[in-house]
Amino acid sequence: MKKNSGRQQPTKRLSGSKRRSSQVLSGLLPATMLLRRRTLTRSKSIPRAPSPTANDPVKQKPYFYGIMPREDVEMILSGDGDFVVRRTTFRPDKNCTGLCVSVKWKNTVHHVVVRFKLSQNKCSFMFEDKSFPTVLELVEYYVKMKRPLTGRNPVKLNTSHKRADWVLRDSQVTLKCVIGKGNFGEVWKGQLLRDDTSVKEDVAVKFLKSEGVPSEERQQFFAECRRLRQLRHDQLVNFIGITVDGNPAKMVMELCDIPLTKYLEKNRGTITWPHKTKILIQIAKGMTYLAKEGIIHRDLAARNCLLKNDVVKIADLGMAREGGLYKMAPGLKPIPIKWTAPDAMRLRDYSEQTDVWSFGVLMWEVLTDGEAPYAELQEKSKAFGADLIDFLDAGNRLEAPKDTPPELKKLMLACMDATRANRPKFADILKTLEDISKAMGCTP
Secondary structure (H helix, E strand, O other): OOOOOHHHOOEEOOOOOOOOOHHHHOOOHHHHOOOOOOOOOOOOOOOOOOOOOOOOHHHHOOOEOOOOOHHHHHHHOOOOOOEEEEEOOOOOOOOEEEEEEEEEEOOEEEEEEEEEEEEOOEEEEEOOOOOEOOHHHHHHHHHHHOOOOOOOOOOOOOOEOOOOOOEEOHHHEEEEEEEEEOOOEEEEEEEEEOOOOOOEEEEEEEEEOOOOOOHHHHHHHHHHHHHHOOOOOOOEOOEEEEEOOOOOOEEEEEOOOEEHHHHHHHOOOOOOHHHHHHHHHHHHHHHHHHHHOOEEOOOOOHHHEEEEOOEEEEOOOOOOEEOOOEEOOOOOOOOOHHHOOHHHHHHOEEOHHHHHHHHHHHHHHHHOOOOOOOHHHHHHOOOHHHHHHHHHHOOEEOOOOOOOOHHHHHHHHHHOOOOHHHOOOHHHHHHHHHHHHHHOOOOO
16 A cells, blocks of 8 residues: 655644543444455255246336336336236245236225146246236236226236336446455446447446345345436446346446546646646535535545546435434444544444545545545554544544645635534535635536
């Protein structure tokens, strides 16, 4: 690891913050480490019998939503009888196919499992009694006859749900090369073939690995898709869609040019203060929008910002949560401790003001042309998480370069105020940065 120069060395902030004992964190420190400690249950590989629906023609229909979670399906179905066919992990008995019909009826979404029976080496499919040789024929019969699906459930199939434009087919996406990897997933550069056109669009494709992924990670993946499709802003990486008919599901996003960290490193020493201020303004705009929409990012850092045509975009909402305050459940969780407010690590809760602390660290990254925060402390430390908490509780903060404009330095330190309530809101941060930019003679 590159050793920090004197310019980046953390020094004590002159605000007179009182030292706080780190003993209050003694029971929490293991949960504040960046390292994941997950115990995955691994079973011996047992060959599976072919699925009875493996080649069923229903999978070619636009109302087949594959591995779409029930939470998403319940959001998109509208009128009585509106339905989709999808995969399900709910199998109350051995005769369940792994498919179900999700249908809205009287303001409630019902999920009716498709069953099968095997007779003379032939499969037939049913909801309750009447059976058909394929799931497609089963569904089409109930659509045509308007019969209740079961004797106990009065729901009927009326019209298949019109496929949303963000629901893509796996065949539309071609993977080209890896551009990023994580513990449980990968990001690839790829191409998207739009429906009814021969035009191929360069995109970024994010998906989880096929094995060894905890169910919590899968839930977060779909939650991120759900969140992104409801957000639209110039300073956010644009969500295009998700494939659900293949495995794994693939999240398709706009492709950007370069991560902010690489941009800063590549142009180290040549980026002017007005340009750095412009970068910070764009990120503040994106965060102001997220705060207005009630989204807490929880992982704001330069590494999670990208550039496209000189426009900065915030990415990776995998850890984001909705609401004014998010309380993290007990247990070991991955936390980016260098960017996380000490109060968030101590109390295990997050708000706009904890994102503001992260923005303060991100400001330092931009002001120092992409240096690693707390690098010298980490280099010397044997227990970095605990030492960082002690360092911050003693009133120390990251030190901006000596030639940093005073107003930028003042704003950075305000974002990292020890008291959460004293930190500015993103709307105020944006206004301050715009005022600083104007004072530098820059035009909006």
